Amino acid sequence: MRGxxxxxxxxxxxxxxxxxxxLPKIGSADTAPNQHVTPVYIARSAEDTxxxxxxxxxxxxxxxxxxxxxxxxxxxxxxxxxxxxxxxTMGRKPEKDGEEGEVIK
Amino acid sequence: xxxxxxxxxxxxxxRLLVPFTIVYAIYVLCLGEYSPGGGFQAGAVxxxxxxxxxxxxxxxxxxxxxxxxxxxxxxxxxxxxxxTGWLTLFGGAKFFLDYNYMPIHMEPQHEMHALGIFLIEIGxxxxxxxxxxxxxxAIVKRGADNGDVE
Amino acid sequence: xxxxxxEAILLIFLIAITCAVIFCKDxxxxxxxxxxFSFTAVLLYLMMGSPDVAFTEAVIGSISTVFFVxxxxxxxxxCK
Numbered sequence: 001m002r003g004x005x006x007x008x009x010x011x012x013x014x015x016x017x018x019x020x021x022x023l024p025k026i027g028s029a030d031t032a033p034n035q036h037v038t039p040v041y042i043a044r045s046a047e048d049t050x051x052x053x054x055x056x057x058x059x060x061x062x063x064x065x066x067x068x069x070x071x072x073x074x075x076x077x078x079x080x081x082x083x084x085x086x087x088x089t090m091g092r093k094p095e096k097d098g099e100e101g102e103v104i105k
Numbered sequence: 106x107x108x109x110x111x112x113x114x115x116x117x118x119x120r121l122l123v124p125f126t127i128v129y130a131i132y133v134l135c136l137g138e139y140s141p142g143g144g145f146q147a148g149a150v151x152x153x154x155x156x157x158x159x160x161x162x163x164x165x166x167x168x169x170x171x172x173x174x175x176x177x178x179x180x181x182x183x184x185x186x187x188x189t190g191w192l193t194l195f196g197g198a199k200f201f202l203d204y205n206y207m208p209i210h211m212e213p214q215h216e217m218h219a220l221g222i223f224l225i226e227i228g229x230x231x232x233x234x235x236x237x238x239x240x241x242x243a244i245v246k247r248g249a250d251n252g253d254v255e
Numbered sequence: 256x257x258x259x260x261x262e263a264i265l266l267i268f269l270i271a272i273t274c275a276v277i278f279c280k281d282x283x284x285x286x287x288x289x290x291x292f293s294f295t296a297v298l299l300y301l302m303m304g305s306p307d308v309a310f311t312e313a314v315i316g317s318i319s320t321v322f323f324v325x326x327x328x329x330x331x332x333x334c335k
Contacts, residue, residue, distance in 0.1 A: 026303075027304075047215065048215070048218075049215060049218050049222070050213075050214075050215025050216065050218040050219045051138035051139075051215075051218070051219065051222060052138065052139055053137075053138050053139060053140070053141075055141075055307055056137060056138050056143060056222065059143075060143075060222050060225055060226070061202075061204065061218060061221075064201070064202035064225065065190075065201050065202055067225075067229075068186050068187060068190065068201075068202070071182075071183055071186055071228070071229050072183050072186075072187075074232065074233070074236060075179050075180065075182070075183045075232055075236060077236075078179060078236035078237075078239050078240060079179070079239070081239075081240060081243065082176070082239050082240065082242070082243040085243040085244065085246075085247050086243050086246060086247065141306040141307045141309075141310055142307070142310060143307075145311060146307075146310050146311055146314060149311070149314040149315060149318065150314055152318065153314065153317065153318060156318070156321060237318060240322065241321075241322065241325065244322060244325050244326045245325055245328075247329055248325065248326065248328030248329050249328075
């Protein structure tokens with residue numbers, strides 16, 4: 001079984017090394033993602049969004065709804081981490097008696 | 106980080122660093138449209154300022170966020186973002202965050218876009234800064250409660 | 256597909272730093288070495304032409320080192 005897995009891994013690695021030369025260059029203009037929507041952003045970003053930085057225009061203006069949920073996911077992750085870290089039951093030494101746990105002090 | 110640590114040299118060096126950190130964060134926030142930067146980076150740099158001033162002066166630092174305020178403000182930052190979207194909806198937009206329908210009217214239309222982008226970046230900056238301070242508070246409080254490792 | 260020689264050196268350095276972090280017995284020095292990882296990542300991002308990501312990585316790398324060192328108070332410094 002283990003030998004079979006090793007042979008399969010070797011075959012897949014060889015195929016990967018064979019195929020990887022046919023990938024397009026980094027930043028090449030002929031690939032599909034660079035031909036579909038990127039020219040529109042580059043051409044119309046300055047007059048549509050009023051910001052000279054195309055990255056800001058795409059992130060906050062064209063895809064603002066996406067970024068909103070990104071921000072709220074980060075807020076929820078932070079609050080959850082704080083709740084887990086300050087809870088009294090998770091792997092702590094026993095508290096002194098008569099001391100109620102506070103969420104954040 | 107209840108009590109400060111470090112000697113004279115660290116104190117003086119960090120004291121010099123903190124105002125420049127704050128000014129740089131404001132610069133990144135306001136001019137994020139023109140240069141690399143934006144809300145997330147500005148919030149992170151601001152939280153570095155808070156962290157440094159806590160290292161110097163402990164709990165008595167002037168530029169500091171204490172207690173539950175940071176949790177509340179993190180929620181407020183997220184709310185500012187969402188509220189900007191609601192503002193555009195109240196103005197009659199067809200979809201969320203369509204800045205052409207901001208309630209304040211300005212003549213070249215992309216000025217309204219710039220205003221909306223600025224509001225949103227303020228919200229993101231507050232949220233990021235307060236979340237990082239939250240995490241620091243939680244880690245430090247856990248360390249203080251557990252005491253020394255045997 | 257071309258890879259510049261300095262980019263290859265930085266990538267190998269990245270792998271070496273990761274191995275050093277894994278095999279380090281002292282957790283404090285592992286946290287410090289890990290900040291070198293984020294600095295190398297900053298150089299790589301700059302070389303690929305994305306200053307936005309490089310800026311974020313620099314700030315978050317410096318903050319996360321402080322977090323790691325602060326959380327060392329709850330655990331033992333040496334792993335046996």
